[in-house]
Structures are given as structure tokens and as C-alpha cells.
Amino acid sequence: MNRLFLNKKLDVYNRVYNYVNMYLENLPKIANGAVIFDIDDTLIDISKVIRKSHNVVLFDQIEPIVRLCKRCKELGYKVIILTARYKYAMMSSFQNLNLFHIEYDEIYHNEKEEDPRFKIQFKQNLANTNNIILCIGDQWHDIQGIYNSLGIKLPCGQNKNAYFTFNNVNFYEI
Numbered sequence: 001m002n003r004l005f006l007n008k009k010l011d012v013y014n015r016v017y018n019y020v021n022m023y024l025e026n027l028p029k030i031a032n033g034a035v036i037f038d039i040d041d042t043l044i045d046i047s048k049v050i051r052k053s054h055n056v057v058l059f060d061q062i063e064p065i066v067r068l069c070k071r072c073k074e075l076g077y078k079v080i081i082l083t084a085r086y087k088y089a090m091m092s093s094f095q096n097l098n099l100f101h102i103e104y105d106e107i108y109h110n111e112k113e114e115d116p117r118f119k120i121q122f123k124q125n126l127a128n129t130n131n132i133i134l135c136i137g138d139q140w141h142d143i144q145g146i147y148n149s150l151g152i153k154l155p156c157g158q159n160k161n162a163y164f165t166f167n168n169v170n171f172y173e174i
């Protein structure tokens with residue numbers, strides 16, 4: 001990846017922060033409001049290892065998205081972390097989130113070696129007891145399954161664009 005590409009990517013994350021923050025600030029308060037964040041390539045950049053031991057790997061943060069997560073907490077939303085990482089990676093997740101002082105209310109790992117698209121069904125279950133107002137992640141399955149709130153698809157691999165949707169049908173570039 002060249003420097004221009006990396007700078008563009010950071011610009012996109014900052015635009016996402018500004019866009020979502022403005023949206024949240026104008027959103028009327030609702031009971032049981034909750035937001036769902038993915039971990040890998042959402043809160044942290046898995047291309048940047050900063051510490052590695054025999055059972056824990058820590059990565060650098062994606063600062064604008066970490067800031068956004070903290071902003072959600074500040075605005076009183078329940079922060080739910082939903083990751084396709086398997087359970088054995090739990091210690092790495094806890095330590096990585098702590099390292100960047102990311103507060104959350106609930107965290108869910110992948111219980112079984114199954115398709116990461118388990119997140120779609122999982123989010124629908126979470127929506128039974130929470131008013132999900134935002135889902136954010138770098139994979140389409142991070143936002144799929146919820147049809148009446150803000151979904152943010154972050155850059156992934158060579159696709160440096162971010163998109164928003166309110167219905168998982170129409171997508172707009174941020």
C-alpha cells in the first residue's frame with residue numbers, strides 16, 4: 001500500500017466520524033438505544049501489530065473509529081462489540097480494547113468454527129431486546145440483518161470507500 005492510499009483511508013475514517021457524529025447528535029433520544037461495532041479493521045488495524053506474545057496479539061487502533069465508539073458511549077448508547085474472532089482470541093480482544101480505553105457494555109465472540117455471517121442472525125437476536133441505531137464494520141455481514149437504522153460499511157482490502165445505508169438496500173458513499 002502506498003502512502004497516498006493510506007492517507008485517503010484515514011480521510012475516509014475521519015469523514016465517517018464526522019458523518020456519524022452529526023447523525024447521532026441530531027437523533028432524538030430513544031430508550032434502549034444500542035450500537036454495534038466490529039473489532040478487526042473497524043476499531044483496530046490488523047495490518048499493524050504493536051505487541052505479540054505466545055497467546056496475545058495486539059494491533060494499533062483506527063483512531064477516528066475508536067473516537068466514534070467513545071462518542072456513542074458518551075451520548076448514552078449501549079456499546080456492543082460483535083466479532084467473528086473465535087473465543088480463544090478473547091484475551092487479545094480484551095487487552096486490545098483496554099489498551100485504547102474503549103468502553104463497552106457487551107462483547108460477543110464466535111462460539112463455533114462457523115461462517116462469520118453468523119453475525120447477521122446474531123444482530124437480529126440483539127434487536128429483540130435493544131433498539132439498534134447503528135451497526136459499523138468493514139464487512140457487509142457487519143451491517144446486514146438490520147433494516148431500519150444506520151449501517152456503516154468501512155473500507156476493506158483494496159476498497160478504500162465507506163458507505164452508509166438505512167435499509168441495507170440503498171448504499172451511498174461517504
Ligand SMILES: [Mg+2]
Nearest residue numbers: 038040041138
Ligand atoms: Mg472486521
